[in-house]
Amino acid sequence: xxxxxxxxxxxxxxxxxxxxxxxxxxxxxxxxxxxxxxxxxxxxxxxxxxxxxxxxxxxxxxxxxxxxxxxxxxxxxxxxxxxxxxxxxxxxxxxxxxxxxxxxxxxxxxxxxxxxxxxxxxxxxxxxxxxxxxxxxxxxxxxxxxxxxxxxxxxxxxxxxxxxxxxxxxxxxxxxxxxxxxxxxxxxxxxxx
Numbered sequence: 001x002x003x004x005x006x007x008x009x010x011x012x013x014x015x016x017x018x019x020x021x022x023x024x025x026x027x028x029x030x031x032x033x034x035x036x037x038x039x040x041x042x043x044x045x046x047x048x049x050x051x052x053x054x055x056x057x058x059x060x061x062x063x064x065x066x067x068x069x070x071x072x073x074x075x076x077x078x079x080x081x082x083x084x085x086x087x088x089x090x091x092x093x094x095x096x097x098x099x100x101x102x103x104x105x106x107x108x109x110x111x112x113x114x115x116x117x118x119x120x121x122x123x124x125x126x127x128x129x130x131x132x133x134x135x136x137x138x139x140x141x142x143x144x145x146x147x148x149x150x151x152x153x154x155x156x157x158x159x160x161x162x163x164x165x166x167x168x169x170x171x172x173x174x175x176x177x178x179x180x181x182x183x184x185x186x187x188x189x190x191x192x193x
């Protein structure tokens with residue numbers, strides 16, 4: 001496990017992240033992530049969390065342009081919501097481009113743009129990351145570096161030591177794969193579907 005400042009981490013190359021997992025602050029909690037298309041890194045996250053493989057990870061992005069590379073379309077109704085609520089605690093599930101292979105994602109893929117300077121700089125530099133909270137599946141997430149290092153230190157490749165202010169309120173999750181938007185989880189952001 002390497003502890004790095006954001007500045008040090010941004011000096012790494014994308015190749016340095018292949019097969020690796022990183023812990024970094026977001027706007028809601030600490031996240032654990034791997035490159036969006038990195039099967040080995042993402043599998044490490046599932047194994048570390050003891051998470052069922054049929055529960056795909058959410059993805060964090062830097063921009064709507066990044067999202068467009070992976071989804072069939074962004075409906076106009078969703079574009080209007082994103083114009084107001086991104087960056088922020090809003091996760092949107094889209095129809096995945098069928099020709100794309102993304103680990104553990106079959107027909108859909110979800111994205112969130114965090115309201116976090118640290119996370120956004122990482123995402124701008126390395127591209128979207130498959131992410132989730134740091135915990136054993138079904139237990140409370142760990143949200144301080146000492147607890148994270150004690151529980152999972154040997155399984156983590158990089159920890160970003162820069163601090164952020166967390167809201168600790170989960171993101172709102174909407175499903176944009178059908179004709180009508182569905183709110184699957186109401187969190188910090190209120191959506192009228």
